[in-house]
Amino acid sequence: MATLIKNRRIVAQLSPPDLVLEPTDDPAVLAAAAGLARVIAVNFPRFGDGRGYSIARLLRERYGYQGELRAIGEVARDHLQAMARCGFDAFQLREGEDPQEALAAFDDFGDSYQATVAQPLPLFRRRLA
């Protein structure tokens, strides 16, 4: 059984996605549909394929998508925090990932330099505050 995480909690199941985006899909053409969808999944076909991170930020920051954004595919513990920062809030981990280790991954780093979906102000603006 793959580990499922939503809002930093292990869950027994996740509802089926309304849309599944592949790395080559352009979220711009789905902008209208994004408004109607409640669950969008983004597929990560390989461990090192980073296109889904950009797709997530575009959906959240440019197209105002508010629903569940789920990472599926080669999703490992080591990806989770960056994915969360790019706007994912649900994760269908690949087989073999330890659920408790995965939950701990969201706290790997206490802060980030960049502006992200999770923290729209970059560190340098918060440092000045």
Place this chain on the structure above:
Amino acid sequence: MYIYDNIDQRLVDERVAQFRDQTRRFLAGSLSEDDFRALRLRNGLYVQRYAPMLRIAIPYGLLSSRQLRKLADIARRYDRGYGHFSTRQNLQLNWPKLEEVPDILAELATVQMHAIQTSGNCVRNITTDHFAGVAPDEIVDSFVWCELIRQWSTFHPEFNYLPRKFKIAVSGTVADRAATFVHDIGLYAVKNSAGEVGFKVIVGGGLGRTPVIGHVIRDFLPWPHLLTYLDAILRVYNRYGRRDNIHKARIKILVKERGPEKFRAEVEAEWAHLEDGPATVVEEEIRRIEARFTRPAYEKLADVDYTNVKTPFTAWMRRNVHPHKLPGYAAVSISLKKTGVPPGDVTSDQMERIAELADHYSFGELRVTHEQNLVFADVRQAELHGLWQQLRELGLATPNIGLLTNIIACPGGDFCSLANAKSLPVAEALQRRFDDLDYLHDIGELDLNISGCINACGHHHVGHIGILGVDKNGEEWYQITIGGAQQGRIGRIIGPSFARADIPDVIERLIETYLERRDSEAERFVDVVHRIGIEPFKTGVYGNPDQKSTDRRAALAA
């Protein structure tokens, strides 16, 4: 030095803990070889031909004496008592143990150092001019901008898994000593007519398999937009850069396939959404970074006249001492290119002595150059002679900066598993051939760069003379290019490749042709190549019909 605040330090500490856990999972078998590879590389850890190799970041080449002492200590305790300075201004250890790398990273973190993103498909160490902050032709202090970009690029959540590695260089001076035209992104500082600072943005340059000169996609990007514009470029690259073929995955291929104009339009369209967003840089942040850099407490000094001093100190003064923006000071190159020592190699003992000298002569700081030498940037002119004597005792005063024996070379087949051929024995053979200092000075300025394979870590494309190791049916051969230049010219191949033993003769013949054809001593080797073309050099090397044996050998190699 930029001095970390609590947050900078915590991020580096957290990275050590993260990598320690990743290493543990790999050794326990719960992380596959492939997945661990992607993770260890972004912590600088390669698994090489004979042992792992750890590449330690030296952000924009700037080091404190305290950090250098720590590197000496690490090299002694975890390695074989020496390190290798690379062309990316980093330090490589060739014999660490994989299980001990988390401990090495923890040691580094105690002196505000790390190995973050020194490899892997992410934004690498930002490089710049090694005379930043002291160059007479300064436009901006590029260290400040490099640190801003370092922070932006560190663990960037969106750009952790790019199609391929990504290298950014920043030039803050009139003369581009950062090679901004052969990087994925080059940023060349400029001031507009109103005196405002901005950057010329150059994209898609690079060496490697397909050498390309970058394209200017912005003549003047006002500095507040620097990070949002980088975000836009990286986003276009992350989404559309090729991932199907590792040899076509660099941004230069995307720029080429799209065409620079269309690529520029895409970046601009992306940036239109990001412009003036929260990642727009503010004046206070630049001031904050500036204030966290230690600054030398300069005295008011007058220039010192050394014109009456005799050799061999003069030769060193001429080659290894460089102008400083303040009177009475000079920048000094410490040559790591002594004959018989692999270019860029330094022992732990030398590192400790250099650290002492840096404390005494240059405010406790030094820089690593892309030519694999070190620089003391702030030496009092009155103390140059004393420094020279001390360096000479250490074997670090070879007066060859800018000359043929100041060879840039990658570690090559002696260490690297990618290499087709060895580079270090070639470098040594050339240093021995051109051992005569008077002859060397007569030849004048000449960049000779050696790469052991097409990945071009030795930057052979931009050497005035470039030597590339190639594999022919399992044998090591060497291809020669001439006319490259760091300022953005790619050398041209002179013809069929050579066996290693022939290289010193071939270079000698190139030099002979140059000496015969130059107008004056002021005309450098590379200038002559550009003026008369490569044909006379080819004839000089491959000869006429009476040199049939050479021709036949060359033909066999082709």
